[in-house]
Amino acid sequence: MEENPGFFWTVLSFLVVIGPLVFVHELGHYFVGRWFGVKADAFSIGFGREITGWTDRRGTRWKIGWLPLGGYVKFAGDMGPASQPSKEWLSMPAEERARMFQGKPVWQRFLIVAAGPVTNFLFAIIIFSGFLLTYGQQQTPPVIAGVVSASAAAQAGLRAGDRILSISGKTVDRFEDIAMIVSLRPEQPLRIEAEREGRRIEVVAVPQTRVERDRFGNEFRKGLLGVTPAGSVIEPVPATAVVGLAVRQTVDIVTMSIEGIGQIITGRRSVKELGGPLKIAQYSGQQASLGLEALIWFMAIISINLGFINLLPIPLLDGGHLFFYMIEAVRRKPLAPEAQEWAFRTGIAALLTLMIFVTLNDLASFGLWSKLGGLIG
Template structure:
């Protein structure tokens, strides 16, 4: 992917998220009568600065390092040696505000990120989200196949919650799995019957690596097409003349309805010549192939010697693709629900990371964020807005963690103050600052290490 897409998309993403977060602090502080000295997007040397014309003379700054920002308020604790705050300004100092005002100003930053996510999700639902109906393909020897799922099943509800789209399916599966690994799933089978399946994921480590959750469960979108993505040297596929990019129309007179069905047919015909109908570009080609014999789980099966993958046929796209669109009020409500779902899931995954149930390699840093920003921007506005909402929620949740230096750390101090009746001491705040700095530093090192390993792989 071109850096000409990645870098601007990353800067736009970070710029929006930081501006919204800091504006939350700024707006509430101003409304509650606290004097704001500077509103800065980024750290370091100012690249652009403007001073307001009102009596407060607020400095608005865009600085060189874009990974963050801050709102500097009048505060006696930050008054350097020799400086004096005029007597008439003291009531507007942040440190002199009552507890609820200070808490409201601090909480306003993360709240602004959640409100941004709600607005973005609502906007995408009004504009229309291109998605697919939740019709699944099932792989053999997976939790889904053991539970009795069949290729062509349409998932209609999970633990009683209706499933309207493929996006809903993914979110509800993760959300309900984090409550209990045993899921009650309602389906409509390929022949139109209603059925109940019990998907038990209790023995499956679902978050130990970065592979897709649905794929681990044994489910994927039923695209109906099987394509050849690569051919191994000296294989039956190479000898028959198969090429990467070929699309399988039929094998032995049968049109396979999934990659799994195609593989099953090949495995059952070791040493037997099969007729393949292939679409290569705009042409249909007939090829005879004889699967080679190999041992698999103590059995002799046929092997094509090719990498096969799914692609969506025109018929499947016509049947499954649709646009999920709602009116303004319904879209707004769905934005609230989706933001709540994502927030709870994010918080639970962070908690399970501490217990080891979620691998630390799932932590991402600025490089990965930049790559996803570029990828989503290259897909289109809807994908980029969805990505923006996810990162905004993650930023909001992260800032509410009770870690000194973060907004959640300040809120923790305020809770202690509420209980004991007086603020925590400067010594405690200093120790907390060092602890918070160390924790955030370790998190950044881990995130950058994971980014580096992803690039290397």
């Protein structure tokens, strides 16, 4: 029987997840901007009409908007969607302009913008570090204890006792790495290097597809190799190694996100797997119902994805600004305002189209269209 939290619990959980992550993201922009001496006019969590807020002694307006799907920091001198200075800014004295965002060198503007996504990654690394210190890490040796009959591993010729060394060029240090690498690649030929009785062997396996359902009824399509370990080994992690392992976990998740998007673009995965805010809200409620630890872990995953998405070179996102700053650094002058405006208008249209698509996708995954079809029929 499927278990799903109620509507109000889902909404509350979504706000608990997305609010702090947006705050952390914007705080990265804010603090690096302050470090370089840039005044912030406004710091907003959410868009649209202000619900509540206050003005600090530096003149920054801290506020909460009614639409909790993002946020922004408005720096003095950063007055347009394409970060183009206004006529009012250009008419200011040079000394005053030098203290504003557009008056800063391109490398400082680059760091201010990059600080948001970087802070999201740092937030996830801190969470992963806490889990590693508290619970340790699974460190099961990558030695095959059993091979499932008629599985991809059996067909490739893998045997019990083989030690997996790498899969498709990715080093395997522990048995848990096998599932991480294989699960994202169903029906995709994988070159596997293993050690058997002191000698190296190489085989090619094509993971089978398994569709799993969790307790909430969510379906997941995974690649399955068909090998089992001798057992699960959990070892404590030395404090000196925690950050390095947390960084590796973060990099692995970003890599999986990139590969997943690539598979959707190339048609190896269905576009139905793309989710938007509604899906995040649904998963937030589900993870919150599993307990605080599950919700915190989920926040780390969403934080990584928020940082990754914002680094995409799409106008209007942080990555779009960074892309233009790199062009400006190479050309020694910014692109023409007309070119930037055209790019940002295109970016807005692309993002709106994507938002509509993923929202329709989310509604379809909830079964809305089939229910409407039943009512009409």
